[in-house]
Amino acid sequence: MWYENEGSNKDVILSTKIILSRNIKGFPFPPKMSDADRENVLGMVRQAAGSMDLNFVRTDELDDTAKADLYNQFYSGYAFLNSDAKTGYLMSKTDGLGVVINSTDHINIVSMVPGSDIVTAYKRADELAVKFEQSMDIAYTDKFGFLTSQIKSVGTGMQLMMTLALPGIEKTEGAVQVLAKRAEKYDWQMIPMTHQDGLRESGIYVLSNVATLGITEQEIIDRTRKVQEDIIKLENTCRKNICTKKKSIVEDQYYRAYATLSYCRRIETAEALTLINWLRLGQNFVDTSDADLDWNKINKLTQKVRRNYSDSAGKGMRPKDKSVARAKLIRDIMKGGQAT
Amino acid sequence: MRCSRCGAQIGNSYVRFNGVLLCDSCARELKIGEVFRRQNALFDQAFPMLDEFPGIFSAGSDLDFANAKIRCPRCGTTLRELESGGQLGCIECYNTFNESIMKNILKLQGSSEYMGRKPAEAAKIKADVKDAVSSDPVQGEELSAQPAASEKKTIKDKKEEAKTEDLLAKVKDADLTEFTDKEIEDAMKKAAEAEEYSLAVKLRDELKSRKGEN
Numbered sequence: 001m002w003y004e005n006e007g008s009n010k011d012v013i014l015s016t017k018i019i020l021s022r023n024i025k026g027f028p029f030p031p032k033m034s035d036a037d038r039e040n041v042l043g044m045v046r047q048a049a050g051s052m053d054l055n056f057v058r059t060d061e062l063d064d065t066a067k068a069d070l071y072n073q074f075y076s077g078y079a080f081l082n083s084d085a086k087t088g089y090l091m092s093k094t095d096g097l098g099v100v101i102n103s104t105d106h107i108n109i110v111s112m113v114p115g116s117d118i119v120t121a122y123k124r125a126d127e128l129a130v131k132f133e134q135s136m137d138i139a140y141t142d143k144f145g146f147l148t149s150q151i152k153s154v155g156t157g158m159q160l161m162m163t164l165a166l167p168g169i170e171k172t173e174g175a176v177q178v179l180a181k182r183a184e185k186y187d188w189q190m191i192p193m194t195h196q197d198g199l200r201e202s203g204i205y206v207l208s209n210v211a212t213l214g215i216t217e218q219e220i221i222d223r224t225r226k227v228q229e230d231i232i233k234l235e236n237t238c239r240k241n242i243c244t245k246k247k248s249i250v251e252d253q254y255y256r257a258y259a260t261l262s263y264c265r266r267i268e269t270a271e272a273l274t275l276i277n278w279l280r281l282g283q284n285f286v287d288t289s290d291a292d293l294d295w296n297k298i299n300k301l302t303q304k305v306r307r308n309y310s311d312s313a314g315k316g317m318r319p320k321d322k323s324v325a326r327a328k329l330i331r332d333i334m335k336g337g338q339a340t
Numbered sequence: 341m342r343c344s345r346c347g348a349q350i351g352n353s354y355v356r357f358n359g360v361l362l363c364d365s366c367a368r369e370l371k372i373g374e375v376f377r378r379q380n381a382l383f384d385q386a387f388p389m390l391d392e393f394p395g396i397f398s399a400g401s402d403l404d405f406a407n408a409k410i411r412c413p414r415c416g417t418t419l420r421e422l423e424s425g426g427q428l429g430c431i432e433c434y435n436t437f438n439e440s441i442m443k444n445i446l447k448l449q450g451s452s453e454y455m456g457r458k459p460a461e462a463a464k465i466k467a468d469v470k471d472a473v474s475s476d477p478v479q480g481e482e483l484s485a486q487p488a489a490s491e492k493k494t495i496k497d498k499k500e501e502a503k504t505e506d507l508l509a510k511v512k513d514a515d516l517t518e519f520t521d522k523e524i525e526d527a528m529k530k531a532a533e534a535e536e537y538s539l540a541v542k543l544r545d546e547l548k549s550r551k552g553e554n
Contacts, residue, residue: 023431025431027430028414028415028429028430029415029428029429029430031427031429032415032416032417032429032430119465122465123465126462126463126465127462130460130461130462133459133460134460138459139431140458140459141434142454143454144434144454145454145456146456146459147431147434149427149428149429150426150427150428151422151426151427151428151441151444151445151448152426152448154441154445155449155454155456156456156457158456187449210448210449211449211451212449212456213445213449213451213452213453213454213455214449214451214452214453214454214455215451215455215456216455216456216457216463217456217457217463217465218463218464218465218466221465
């Protein structure tokens with residue numbers, strides 16, 4: 001799976017995601033579409049994608065395992081997978097690349113890479129977008145660029161999101177505000193990752209671009225690189241600073257987190273994420289010789305704990321069983337086994 | 341029962357808002373249920389202030405329906421829907437609500453001019469600039485081959501001449517936005533040396549405009 005691959009700067013930037021939105025002329029946007037329109041668009045997109053080596057699935061005909069796969073691998077929204085609306089998904093053979101049909105726009109090309117490799121992510125998505133534009137009548141005007149159903153993405157139709165793990169910045173007083181301001185300078189927006197049920201993932205932030213008009217694709221990517229550099233530098237400084245000044249505290253917390261995750265029998269998502277946050281903070285800067293841990297394991301833990309379909313599913317397992325299953329998964333990863 | 345915002349155990353007083361349970365302090369922070377709370381507080385008093393009554397009963401109905409009437413003729417989206425969520429219904433909406441959209445876009449993005457690529461034309465994205473510099477094949481060749489000093493000089497000169505011509509030819513034809521500031525600066529100097537003044541002036545203007553932008 002895409003997030004298990006090696007990515008550059010994965011200790012700070014968990015993943016980079018690009019969404020390109022395109023709409024087909026002659027249909028209203030998905031929120032206002034009738035079922036007949038939706039069927040038509042599904043058919044048209046499927047036909048256009050015929051030569052692109054993509055697997056087509058209808059989300060209203062999926063079973064739970066397939067839904068879980070889409071949720072875990074392609075980061076589809078839970079609401080999108082479980083709505084009755086006629087939506088579809090095109091899965092590419094390339095890891096982390098797919099096309100969402102009839103969600104917010106007719107076509108949303110989603111490309112995700114582990115770490116900070118923005119150029120690869122963009123090129124893959126753009127290649128698909130160009131193919132769709134060649135074979136279909138895409139809504140475009142010279143004034144606004146690509147027309148999208150949301151005002152905020154009209155123009156390049158490009159949304160860029162980075163998931164960041166920033167334990168150092170979060171634990172340094174005032175640093176989050178400094179970073180948010182610096183991001184604003186490049187027309188970016190930084191928000192803490194929060195779930196619908198109010199759970200805040202400790203140390204995890206989402207950074208997304210604001211400007212889609214008055215800016216070229218190259219500029220967006222250049223700015224992204226600058227923002228990434230800034231963040232990595234700042235985060236590493238903060239981590240180092242905390243780990244040298246409060247060495248004993250961080251080391252203590254690091255090993256406590258390590259032990260809890262290695263031997264727990266029941267654990268909640270929020271607690272697990274807080275513990276992983278301590279591991280991230282200490283991994284590079286405290287003496288970790290007693291712990292059998294590397295960045296791969298930490299990233300895998302973060303991924304599996306954050307993105308778990310059965311957690312979001314309302315029915316099915318009872319909360320108690322969920323926390324037992326979660327603890328088992330975490331223990332397996334800590335031991336270095338292949339968790340499923 | 342737990343508050344769905346802060347997760348704290350909910351005591352006797354809570355607010356149910358759109359099916360979401362909130363504890364008292366969260367509801368206060370979000371200013372939800374203000375109307376009801378104030379009402380109770382009022383009736384608890386022995387002698388309620390009479391002039392507070394009208395304010396309480398009109399607080400909930402203070403909504404603006406003025407924008408609800410403008411509709412997109414094709415999909416029926418109203419201006420109010422657009423302004424509350426930024427959500428458009430169809431392509432025609434871009435004509436219907438042009439003014440409002442422009443206002444919104446300017447507020448959000450600070451610019452309303454499209455500069456991205458045209459449909460069905462792949463954007464030219466350069467990979468990392470630093471890498472391109474460090475893996476310059478000409479430099480590598482020079483380092484590996486070590487001819488006699490005099491020979492080396494002539495080869496180097498020739499190569500530099502070739503490079504200058506190359507660079508100038510490249511800059512002349514291509515779109516200037518593709519080059520970095522430093523490349524343009526170099527090209528400008530080379531153009532002046534080669535007495536191509538019109539090109540040098542063009543490059544200088546480009547540099548100036550870039551500096552003004554940043």
